[in-house]
Amino acid sequence: MSTVSEPGGIEALYPFLAPGPVDREAVLADLRESTRRKAAEIVELRRSLVALHAERLVACAREMAAAFDAGARLFAFGNGGSSTDAQAVVQLFAHPPSPARAVAAVPLAQDVALLTALSNDVGYELVFARQLAALGRPGDVAMGLSTSGGSANVLNAMGEASRRGLLTVGLVGYDGGPMAQDGRVAHLFVVPSVSVHRIQEAQITLCHVLWELAQRALTGEL
Template identity: 40%
Template sequence: MTPPLSLTEQIRAELTEAQTVLTQFVQNPANLAAIEQAARLMADSLRQGGKILTCGNGGSLCDAQHFAEELTGRYRQNRPALAAIALTEASHMSCVANDFGYEYVFSRYVEALGRPGDVLLAISTSGNSPNILRAAEAARAAGMRVVSLTGKDGGLLANLSDVEIRPPHTGYADRIQEIHIKAIHIMILLIEQLVAEPASGDGGTR
């Protein structure tokens, strides 16, 4: 019988596995391209007066909130506030969950706030959360674009997305979430840079 790992060995094993997953993600050029495409899509929307709505469940809801507050607040640059809303308001969610069902808590928000040219950042480690799928469907119906952070095989959300960012799957959702937060931080970094650039046709600085 193999003896149990010591706490130090468990710590090392966890960090090593996380490092391995990140390395696998970085080595796939499609993942890097997807992050850039997502950032450009969102920056274009913001520069044209649009906004970003974002949603998720559990830890992914926390990631959605973090994404939005870094845009309305700041990440690394002092710049004007950027329009981003995490779909998390408690009274709305309890009302819709009670009256319609929990699968509608995000889609009703999107129907109320989403406009053509806006972007939905939908976060689901399985890609199959019913309320996230309905939000993506509502976004597409509203003429919005959909960026998704998924996992496993991408689920049904993959086919509803204009851009999908999907970490490699190791069997645990926390490894997926670790890549999600890295992608979120990089997208915010790029968005801050892109919205500060002169729009095409502006002629740049003189």
């Protein structure tokens, strides 16, 4: 296990934390270059998603809008950073800026008591599937976010949602992982990157695009 005093330890990532004298100007130059490079990466990745997913984003948004017009609710879920993004998506759909139309939406990771109970009594791999089994109705929308596409609880939730007649929307990274292999998701959007940071940044952009397109479809503009 590396320490701050070993080569390649934490000072390799955060040189300003290393003991001893530090070349402040060199550190700042490295930070500027790292920031520039990361900004360029996310801009390039987001632009590539237009060609990759544009038509399917429109198709998905139209189906979501039709579901919302019929009274559907949105259930969004994920783990870690993806859970935070799922909650942000729910906030956007349920409490949009005026005059956009609000949609009933629920983040499945918001209830700590429920999550811990299901994890302890049933198993963490079913924390989202069991909620959809109890709450989901045919025609509702289930949106799962995963960087790897292989999170067992997200995959199980997508399977449960499909069996119960929910419209399924998945956002994943890398090559799509298991979520892209068995056709369990009606609308799948893969962010082709191996960086968790870039994947999640692009996924939240895709979610905002879906919201904007769904709003246009709800008003008949799309």
